[in-house]
Amino acid sequence: xxxxxxxxxxxxxxxxxxxxxxxxxxxxxxxxxxxxxxxxxxxxxxxxxxxxxxxxxxxxxxxxxxxxxxxxxxxxxxxxxxxxxxxxxxxxxxxxxxxxxxxxxxxxxxxxxxxxxxxxxxxxxxxxxxxxxxxxxxxxxxxxxxxxxxxxxxxxxxxx
Numbered sequence: 086x087x088x089x090x091x092x093x094x095x096x097x098x099x100x101x102x103x104x105x106x107x108x109x110x111x112x113x114x115x116x117x118x119x120x121x122x123x124x125x126x127x128x129x130x131x132x133x134x135x136x137x138x139x140x141x142x143x144x145x146x147x148x149x150x151x152x153x154x155x156x157x158x159x160x161x162x163x164x165x166x167x168x169x170x171x172x173x174x175x176x177x178x179x180x181x182x183x184x185x186x187x188x189x190x191x192x193x194x195x196x197x198x199x200x201x202x203x204x205x206x207x208x209x210x211x212x213x214x215x216x217x218x219x220x221x222x223x224x225x226x227x228x229x230x231x232x233x234x235x236x237x238x239x240x241x242x243x244x245x
Contacts, residue, residue, distance in 0.1 A: 126154065126155045127152055127153070127154050127155075128152065128153045128217050129150065129151065129152045129153075129217075130151035130152070130153075130217050130218075130219060132219070132220060132221075134220055134221035134222070135149065135151050135219050135220070135221060135222045136149045136150065136151060136222075137149070139222075139223075139224055140167075141224050141225065141226050142226050142229050143166075143167045143168055144164060144165065144166060144167060144168075144172065144174065144226060144229065145164070145165040145167060146162050146163070146164055146165075146224055147162065147163050147165065148161075148162060148163045149161070149162045149222070150162070151216075151217065151219065151222070152217075153215050153216070153217035156213070157211050157212060157213050157214070158211070158212045158214065158215060158216040158217060159209060159210075159211050159212075160179070160209060160210055160211075160212070160222075161207070161208070161209040162207070162208060162209070163205050163206065163207050163208075164196065164200065164205065164206050164207075164208060165203075165204070165205040166200040166201065166202060166203065166204055166205075167203065168202055168203075168231055169202050169203070170202050170231060170232055170233060171199050171200060171201050171202055171232045172199070172200050172229060172230060172231050172232060173197060173198075173199050173200070173229075173230040173232065174196045174197075174200070174226060174228070174229055174230075175195065175196070175197055175228035175229070175230065176193050176194070176195045176227075176228050177193070177194060177195075177196065177224060177225060177226050177227070177228065177229075178191060178192075178193055178224065178225040178226075178227065179191070179192045179193075179194060179210075179222060179223070179224050180192075180222070180223045180224075180225070181216055181219045181221075181222055182219065182220055182221045182222075182223070183218070183219065183220050184220040186220075186221070189216060189219060190212070190214075190216060192210065192212055194208070194210040196208055199232070
């Protein structure tokens, strides 16, 4: 009887270990599938009217990326100062329109970093909600400040 009990005990231990290993493999594969599925949900707006380069008051906005992750829309872009002196953009206006040129939303991101003459910086802003179907994006710079380096004692910073 002792030998039978030992065999049953060994079989039971092997079965429990096998069940634990199979469960771990299943849970890991399920998490991997969920993570892959989440990455597939990221949508990028490729409409040329939205992502095309824009120039406003001698300031260029380029490499515009407009992505939606299921909860928020992220706008990333590079800003180039085409002036011969530093600038401060401050709060600017980004207006998003649908294909009938109806305004969907207006955003007021703030970029207070001083941008050195003839240099480029990178920035982004996030908007809660789905604006991935936007048809066009227009930018205004009502607070643009062109600095005179002769009279302004400023510390110039560049973001990378």
